[in-house]
Amino acid sequence: KAGVTQTPRYLIKTRGQQVTLSCSPISGHRSVSWYQQTPGQGLQFLFEYFSETQRNKGNFPGRFSGRQFSNSRSEMNVSTLELGDSALYLCASRNPTTGRNTGELFFGEGSRLTVL
Amino acid sequence: AQSVTQLGSHVSVSEGALVLLRCNYSSSVPPYLFWYVQYPNQGLQLLLKYTTGATLVKGINGFEAEFKKSETSFHLTKPSAHMSDAAEYFCAVSGSNFGNEKLTFGTGTRLTIIP
Numbered sequence: 422k423a424g425v426t427q428t429p430r431y432l433i434k435t436r437g438q439q440v441t442l443s444c445s446p447i448s449g450h451r452s453v454s455w456y457q458q459t460p461g462q463g464l465q466f467l468f469e470y471f472s473e474t475q476r477n478k479g480n481f482p483g484r485f486s487g488r489q490f491s492n493s494r495s496e497m498n499v500s501t502l503e504l505g506d507s508a509l510y511l512c513a514s515r516n517p518t519t520g521r522n523t524g525e526l527f528f529g530e531g532s533r534l535t536v537l
Numbered sequence: 538a539q540s541v542t543q544l545g546s547h548v549s550v551s552e553g554a555l556v557l558l559r560c561n562y563s564s565s566v567p568p569y570l571f572w573y574v575q576y577p578n579q580g581l582q583l584l585l586k587y588t589t590g591a592t593l594v595k596g597i598n599g600f601e602a603e604f605k606k607s608e609t610s611f612h613l614t615k616p617s618a619h620m621s622d623a624a625e626y627f628c629a630v631s632g633s634n635f636g637n638e639k640l641t642f643g644t645g646t647r648l649t650i651i652p
Contacts, residue, residue: 425580454639454640456642463642463643463644463645464627464642464645466639466640466641469638469639477638477639479639511580511581513580513581525571525583525586526581526583526640527583528573528580528581528582529580530578530579530580531579531580533578
């Protein structure tokens, strides 16, 4: 069974640009979450999508957005990039069963964004 | 709301010695607790999890953790450290009820193994 796939793995952008990151979850997983990892702030929750709907959102500015497609693949977008957006962006998927959450997330290897 | 505190951002142990990584949690609902490991330039891999049932949980690579409700702790242990255990370890908590599934991570503990 293929794991969570994130593309691109590495990218460099300049301030003011925008970026789109892609995530393909494990087959059959309908929930996709995004996390930002930085040395200073650690792992911070961005948002979670389930069946194309945003189900949960972290405390990030509106420049950070995401979406999920009918095949459960997800994208996140960051507009007007700032230096502080340099981070490892991690995508994770899971398959929550109705009425019960086991919480376990399966992570991709991440997309490392550098903003110059 | 849920949160976790990991005591010690860096821990060093000798190869063959006991590994103990500390995690305390706070949760307004019965928690689910997790330990993840991250190797350089990689994503996070689940080591073990506690949801319900037995409070002593065994995971991969010889790690185990014990859920102690009275101490609000979920410390990670391994009897004998191996060089390959060098990595960063994250404790995480989520709520067990619908609407509280967001996983909240601790700040991480970097484990160094001394040959």
